[in-house]
Amino acid sequence: xxxxxxxxxxxxxxxxxxxxxxxxxxxxxxxxxxxxxxxxxxxxxxxxxxxxxxxxxxxxxxxxxxxxxxxxxxxxxxxxxxxxxxxxxxxxxxxxxxxxxxxxxxxxxxxxxxxxxxxxxxxxxxxxxxxxxxxxxxxxxxxxxxxxxxxxxxxxxxxxxxxxxxxxxxxxxxxxxxxxxxxxxxxxxxxxxxxxxxxxxxxxxxxxxxxxxxxxxxxxxxxxxxxxxxxxxxxxxxxxxxxxxxxxxxxxxxxxxxxxxxxxxxxxxxxxxxxxxxxxxxxxxxxxxxxxxxxxxxxxxxxxxxxxxxxxxxxxxxxxxxxxxxxxxxxxxxx
Amino acid sequence: xxxxxxxxxxxxxxxxxxxxxxxxxxxxxxxxxxxxxxxxx
Numbered sequence: 001x002x003x004x005x006x007x008x009x010x011x012x013x014x015x016x017x018x019x020x021x022x023x024x025x026x027x028x029x030x031x032x033x034x035x036x037x038x039x040x041x042x043x044x045x046x047x048x049x050x051x052x053x054x055x056x057x058x059x060x061x062x063x064x065x066x067x068x069x070x071x072x073x074x075x076x077x078x079x080x081x082x083x084x085x086x087x088x089x090x091x092x093x094x095x096x097x098x099x100x101x102x103x104x105x106x107x108x109x110x111x112x113x114x115x116x117x118x119x120x121x122x123x124x125x126x127x128x129x130x131x132x133x134x135x136x137x138x139x140x141x142x143x144x145x146x147x148x149x150x151x152x153x154x155x156x157x158x159x160x161x162x163x164x165x166x167x168x169x170x171x172x173x174x175x176x177x178x179x180x181x182x183x184x185x186x187x188x189x190x191x192x193x194x195x196x197x198x199x200x201x202x203x204x205x206x207x208x209x210x211x212x213x214x215x216x217x218x219x220x221x222x223x224x225x226x227x228x229x230x231x232x233x234x235x236x237x238x239x240x241x242x243x244x245x246x247x248x249x250x251x252x253x254x255x256x257x258x259x260x261x262x263x264x265x266x267x268x269x270x271x272x273x274x275x276x277x278x279x280x281x282x283x284x285x286x287x288x289x290x291x292x293x294x295x296x297x298x299x300x301x302x303x304x305x306x307x308x309x310x311x312x313x314x315x316x317x318x319x320x321x322x323x324x325x326x327x328x329x330x331x332x333x334x335x
Numbered sequence: 336x337x338x339x340x341x342x343x344x345x346x347x348x349x350x351x352x353x354x355x356x357x358x359x360x361x362x363x364x365x366x367x368x369x370x371x372x373x374x375x376x
Contacts, residue, residue: 003371011363019361022360022361022363024363026367027366048370051372197366201371202367207361208361304372
């Protein structure tokens with residue numbers, strides 16, 4: 001087994017080290033697609049989703065922001081999971097047909113005497129049972145209230161790239177964004193509000209460390225600074241055409257286009273170096289691969305086994321020899 | 336008295352680490368799990 005059972009072990013080990021992490025999920029947790037074919041496929045997927053909720057209940061979760069794919073089992077199904085979960089489902093812009101919010105828009109968590117506001121949000125998607133309000137307007141409506149109660153504000157956003165761009169242009173007071181929908185694995189949080197996507201299928205956990213010194217100052221994303229410095233230095237070095245002592249301005253004095261590129265790189269380099277030097281609050285992260293060296297949590301294995309029995313009862317497709325459920329990309333593989 | 340000084344010397348760095356850690360927030364984040372319970376095999 002892997003995935004959930006290993007995630008639980010990582011969390012347990014951190015707790016044993018005296019670290020009490022906040023566990024957050026940015027959405028598209030329960031299903032693969034926005035719409036699933038009715039019948040056995042949907043029934044099996046629902047059992048999978050129940051296994052995930054039961055496992056999250058067991059290992060602990062502090063907030064889950066509901067995304068578009070989480071509605072693939074229907075509104076009643078997700079409300080049922082919400083009721084039986086011991087952690088908050090969040091969304092500041094998913095409303096029912098009467099226009100009322102279905103979930104709490106945000107929650108305030110406390111860790112190491114730091115108040116953390118966590119907001120749930122999603123970009124617009126089609127679903128007949130619910131409505132999705134404009135995400136940026138909905139965020140703006142609650143952000144002042146959340147900021148007044150929090151030292152750090154984190155947005156869990158099932159976001160389209162277009163909405164992320166809009167959000168950056170709005171200059172909103174957010175410390176960090178954990179974004180789903182994209183499938184990339186971020187190597188840094190970018191030049192704007194630190195924004196991270198932790199890949200897909202739960203293969204990798206991102207462990208962030210936020211060091212808060214002054215609540216009034218934004219966080220400096222150390223990975224972005226370091227990556228920018230390395231990337232730009234590398235490019236400038238290549239432009240020296242094998243002569244490490246070359247003066248780039250002299251070398252390209254007759255090539256205004258290249259000179260402009262060099263000035264651009266130097267400006268990026270200065271910005272990243274200054275951010276590092278002046279950093280007050282810092283954000284760093286590490287990727288934790290849930291590989292075979294991490295033991296499976298026996299409690300989660302029990303939950304999964306119970307789910308598999310249920311799948312057999314409903315007449316779902318048989319599990320493979322490795323005990324993998326249908327839909328698993330490794331289903332049927334002998335490894 | 337010497338024992339007390341020894342204990343203080345040993346504890347001081349530990350207490351200082353504890354105090355520095357009080358501003359650190361650790362977050363475990365996941366995205367796009369997509370209903371996968373065993374993606375790693």
